[in-house]
Amino acid sequence: MICTAPALKLASTLALAFVLASCGDKAPEPVAVSPTPAPMPVPPPTPTPTSFNVSRCLSQTAVPGRSVADLVVPDLVRLDLTQPAGFPNGRRYLDPVIDITLAVIFLDLRRHPATVFANLPVNPNGVDQPLPDTFPFLAPPLGNPPTANGAGSNFQFRTDPASAYVRVDRAAMPGVSTALISGNPSKNGYNDDTPAIDATAKWVPEIANTLTILTNALADDFGRLGLTICATPN
């Protein structure tokens, strides 16, 4: 177990009990008993605004040449083949996509890198077994799922055109539909659309509204963690 200084700095009061339990391997020092001193006046904490404008979050630069808004609208995974692969340039199996997404939508990226959470000394993934370095780069299934053993040679497939099918789901940037689009009916509508429709800015108000609600709820938590948010008080 390693309790690093950066991690301790970021630990909030919410983490206090855990910090003591995790890092306190030493027995507590004896405490001298003395008369109870008169209580010192405690200045009231600076109140955290409860209403924020997230425009700057969406317009801030997430990665060179791309704003946060550009990452999520239209909803596409972009892979620049001239750059190393790794979210948000594409997505590899073990990329810490949730950590990075949380950072770029909530934090002031002038003060914190997009990898501020992902760079913590945390096991970067929760995989059950290491991934192989050859195609298809995935670990074999766990347990004993029935297998097809590569059998068969005269397969029959549907010949219906794509227009004969009804959309169920769409997916691209991780977390956009799940986190930044609110509940039904918006979720079904969002999944029925295409990136070309996204590009008309149809879903920008919904995304901004959801991000505003989240920011209003979380701003004080980030403040206690010593992190500067990208949103500005109204």
Next chain:
Amino acid sequence: MVQARWLKKSLLGAAAIALVAFGGGRALVAADHFDPPARTGSDTNTVGFDVAADIADLYAFHDAQNVYLAISFGGPSATNLPGFYDPDVLYTVNVSNVFPRTDVEFPIEIRFGRDGPNPGIQVRNLPGGVSIEGPVERNLTTSNGIVVRAGVFDDPFFFDPQGLRDSRATGTLSFNNQRDRFARLNSTFVILSIPRTLIDRGTPLDVWASSARIRQ
């Protein structure tokens, strides 16, 4: 290390609370698993929902020789279950390799079929104008060097949605960094390996995926 993992979970938990409180009861911080929940079900109830058509994740990465595109669906599933090779679902991996980003140059269509009890896969509209079909759980190679594989694999994604639910119910952060909803579970994947020479036109690739079920 544990402390940092807790911090991460705390942040996710805080976000999760806000999501549940303000974003809808079924909101879930995840990639795309269980979304949209009215069609695919939630992480606690998928009975009667379209699990096979629930795209879990979309991946895109590359090396010096190839571009790799992968989708997962029907997961996470128990380790005693076979892959989801539903012949009534059409999966499409949409790829744009020239501007504008939203135009689709390669709507790569993926269908499953049967030869008796044996499931097979058909992939059409691949770069180079080729298609391929054959059995699942085996590498299939096209005439121009594209490799396709469908199969069940250990799902590499991780998250603790129970912590989300408990946090909502109690108002107290209840995430457990040892409780991974996706641990020890599998998902069905289709992975494509495409030689860069077939797809690289000097501009970034833009990729999205969709699933659709045959109209009844």
